[in-house]
Amino acid sequence: MSPKVILLVEDNPDDEALALRAFAKNNIRNEVVVARDGSEALDYLFARKAYQGRDPAGLPQVVLLDLNLPKVSGLEVLRQIRADERTRLLPVVILTSSKEEQDIVEGYSLGANSYVRKPVNFDEFLAAARQLGLYWLLLNETPQRQPG
Known part of the structure; x- marks a missing residue:
């Protein structure tokens, strides 16, 4: 069984560091692949460009997706994930600071599976990371294989 990878799509270096620290403090030892813009996230998922040698069947266990991203917005990344047979069932959690009702x-x-607002303070972020890890990495069941 391959390790459960988390794809963290985050362009803010402070939020990236906070997420990685929170995972470590919560003993979430999964490999975390960081994509710093929407285009890089899509390249990783579909094994293109810099990720060309990656097996596209090896999808992450969960995608933590920011909305306000350079190059390709988080909502467009989500749209493309859901439009492709290989990734349409992939769990996607929007993890963003946006409080806009329209974004929700x-x-x-x-087709987002969940929408979580990033907590501002570290202790709250720590608790959120623990809950995300417990649910999406341990409790949630996903299909063994994606169709297609």
Whole structure:
């Protein structure tokens, strides 16, 4: 069985460091692949460009997706994930600082599995990371193989 990878799509270096620290403090030892913009996230998922040699069947256990990303927005990344047979069932958690109701509605409309606002303080972020890890990495069941 391959290790459960987390794809963290985050362009803010401070939020990236915070997430990685929170995972470590919660003993979430999964490999975390960081994509720093929407284009890089799609390249990783579909094994293109810098990720060309990666097996595209080896999908992450969960995608933690920021919305406000350079190059390709988080909502567009989600749209492309859901439009492709290989990735349409992939669990995607929107993890963002956006409090816009429209972002929540659009995220769920495009097929997000969950929408989590990034807590501002570290202790709250730590608790959120623990809950995300417990649910998405241990409790949640995903299909063994994606269709296609």
